[in-house]
Amino acid sequence: MRLLPSYREVFVKIQQAEYQEQKVTEFCKTILDAMKQAMRNGVGKGLIGPVMSAALYAADGGYQDVVCHPKWHDKPLGVLKPIVAPDEILEKEQFMLDLARRSVSEGRKLLIYTIYTDKLDLTGRYQRILREAGLDARVLKASVPTEIREQWVQDVLADGCEVLICNPNLVKTGLDLFEFTDILFMQTGYSTDTVLQASRRSWRIGQENPVRVYYASYEQTPQMVAMSLMAKKIMVSNQAKGNISQTGLSNAIEDDEDETGSMMAIANQFLDGIRDHAHDAITGAISRLSEDDCTHEFTASSMSTLQALMQSRHGTTCTATVEVVVENQTVPSGRTLLDDFTEDLLAGLFKPQPLSTRHNSPEKASAKKPAKRKPAPMPKPQSGFLDLFA
Template identity: 40%
Template sequence: MANDIMTRRPSAIHTEMTIFDFFLLIAVCPDCGTVLTDAEGTWMAADRFLAGADEKRQACPHCGTRLWTLKRPGAARDTQATVKEALCQLPTIGPKTADKLITGFGADALGGMLADNPFDFINLMDDEGELVFGDRQAQRMERSLATREFAFGQGGYQATEFVKRYLPQGFFDLLVVDEGHEYKNDGSAQGQAMGVLAAKCRKAVLLTGTLMGGYADDLFFLLWRALTRRMIEDGFKANRRGSLAPAALAFMREHGVLKDIYKETDAGSHKTAKGNKVAVHTKKAPGFGPKGIARYVLPYTAFLKLRDISGTVLPPYDERLLEVPMAHEQSDRYQTLRIRLTLEMKAALAKGDKTLLGVVLNVLLAWPDCAFRDEMVKHPRSGDLLAFAPAVFGELEPAPKELELIRLCREQKAQGRKVLVYSIYTGTRDTTQRIKNLLQGEGFKSAVLRSSVDTSKREDWILEQVDRGIDVLICNPELVKTGLDLLDFPCIVFLQSGYNVYTVQQASRRSWRIGQKQPVEVFYLGYAETAQIDCLRLMAKKIAVSQSTSGDMPDTGLDVLNQDGDSLEVELAKRLIA
């Protein structure tokens, strides 16, 4: 924590003592009254204590009370401005409405309601006893406040850092971590913050709908933060430099699947013999061993599947994979592009150059969905043109997959059901606006959710679009994968899946939640005989491993692709090269 943020402010009290008619102010602990002493055991004068308070954080030697606290540098913010800023974060409240509320009820009263009891704020009444907010306005604010918390104290510092430095281990009884899989990464700030809080709590409960993403190391850092003692007992601990990377690799090797790849090349002739050069590198593969499940998962985990309560609470759920044939010209262009890029990639790999791997994979996955634009593939280093594919479809000419989407939307609209469409291409190869234009041309009201909409306002933004009567919502699945209940969209269509198992599993369940009354249908669309089907096949295998960790045999729409018992070592790149 930066020193300009964390300024020590001594909280010891002063006691006056008379010694030979002189008054001496000494520093004592404010909790137990113990007189503070220096290294030599001499009573510490108050001015001396204060002089050294900014250099060292001190604690009472008797009871352990921290003799410092946080003090935000600079002048404190105006209360009215702070409350106004908080009010403007709520849906339907702008600066003018916020000023009107502050004038009528006072900043302190509104701040107290927002911090302590938001429902008092939602049910706010004027002098005549009338509710200030209408039903629809109150409903939107209530949904927003369900995922938002206001505090009007001193800010500007990381709360977990203060907890780490100020409070003793086991200070709290229970830590509840929602969406626990979001804290699995090694170097993420939120993961480290979760570890700090877990150390300060006697018990920790992690809630997640996706325990792992198919690889054993998905669980390592979660286990390290939640079950530190058990991991250390098993020998998984930081090295002398404080790094957990060797421990993570050892965990992966013991409980996961690692592939050691040996490459032998002719190193030429020596004076008396010929020599070969052997290179070895290690890659991880999907899989988690039964020993790891029995040791780290089963003793500490309670599994509750949505289908366990679906009999009376949740409607039916169905997933389907639809393989869409490409148009004739589109297929010819794709095969030409695939052959050309595969040859280039093979030649580069033969020289030990892997820079083309990601480029080729991305192009072969994306081009069938982006055949409405010219595709120029250049070498990432030299900039040389590797391949060129001209556009096949016009601006308002739908491709086969888009025709299939229009057909699905037409069927759903006839049943009075709204459709949520996922597309991962929202950057350079933006397909969302094109899909919106095509759907509008067919008479569908549609909207595109962009990343520019603040995370805390996305649910309210979607509710506003529903109020406007949209038939189709288009977005990247990353934007809605957690924290949103999209009950208004019982039909979900994946135009692409991407590689992230967490995203696919979370995004596919956005509308199959408690409160849903209609049957939920999820469709995965992929062009037949392309890299897209290979990608979906690999995703199916990773999902199978992920679900088997919780004792679940997957029966999803993607699982029809997972018929190979030895599928753990299948990789998308090898399939493309083959």
């Protein structure tokens, strides 16, 4: 018996087309050089934000003009002309489409996260690409009130939704998206909390099917630098919580050669040998969907099975202390010690507690409260004795 299915995190390194890589590299170099020169001249105020935003967006927004024009400048620092024709798709979009087709063909649903949902909106383009391929794709907007978002999702699912597109901030807390067992981050942003919460919207007790999470990024672009920084932030955040297991984004981190990194690696290697690996994510890195290996996935027990187990254990007695004895214990064929322990744990957690009847007991109601004891008087210090606490 398993409470949770397998959880896979895969880092996807998208290789740009040669023409795309050349144009994006030239654009990024132009605006970064302009920012450096402006800062040397003392007029670089407010340039870092617009420049970095344009550099990160360039590879994803290359289907249209990408203009880097800060407020305090008379003319743009750089302009990236469209890389592809309006009816063509970019390499990362092709991966998105391939993944969506595979998910639907396997009877699974895909949840796509993008941080570009406002001025640089990409949700409409992603939806159009998927719909033209015959897929039912819906977009969850921020205009949908928080209190009805869960019902909104259930309504579109009942209407035949196969792919859901939204900003991860909209669903990172408060929603259980069990139906979407495949998750694709087209971009991650900079918040570790948002990424960690949004990536586990469907991986929780009650989920029976394996959950797959993909993080896509273009190679040889500023996106890779941002993804590496995000991976390091998540690694440090997990280590602070005592979790040293690898994540899918760990593949975006280059090996550290400094002394601090070496010491941390030694500590992690020691702790890794003594910890429980049962719920570790299955991680890896790919550059195309054909390299994705799903052979080690496993499912979890259904909620009906868990409920039947709890009902069968209602008559048992559960104490506050759980003791597990494994020496000289025989396990029936097809079962493991973990199965027995899980059943006992579930019975203890979900066993209904008897209602208190203290208010119905006449003996207890008529019993008098014992008189309070007066505190004993403090002894007086003896003659010639210095009381330091007087």
